[in-house]
Amino acid sequence: MQQDVSLIFQIAGIGVVVAMIHTILKQMGKEEYAQFITLVGFIIVLMMVMNSIADLFQQIKSVFLFQG
């Protein structure tokens, strides 16, 4: 549970850093790199969340629906 709470801060930190990089790249006039950075940040965060969601659904299935 402790690790899960730190996941929220991790994702928020990634969001802040990605937003910062995005702004800097935009100021430098590299629009396409900025979009790419946003996409990469989103994919990284999604990968982190995927495990947690899969775990939650597995647990719900084992608690309520019994056939695993």
Add this chain to the structure above:
Amino acid sequence: MLIVQVILIGFVAALLITLIKAYQPTIALVLLIITTCLLFYFILAPVTEIISLLRDLANQYRINFIYLDTVFQIIGIAYLTELGAQLTNDAGLGSIASKIELVGKVLILIVSVPVLTAVIEAIIRFIPQ
């Protein structure tokens, strides 16, 4: 206390989501999803205990397990439907949320068909020929 923990997690997550949302709406949405999952974890542990308690009671008084399993399946479907509908609603897609709820209702109806047929058979048996 558990409730304080839950409230603080919700509060911190709300703060972070409002911070991120202006710059990165997609990451804010992912943050929302992970917060929802985390908070649903908190319900899962007590519910597991309650379900095991109910199963023990049913075992003790020899209630037919099919009906109890149906009830638990219905609760599970309702729980998952609620989770999905709220997430899509928070993402600003109310129409998809209402569709998820509709599908959940139909699935609950399908799961509860054996109980329904049992009830109807019992009623028919009471009626004199």
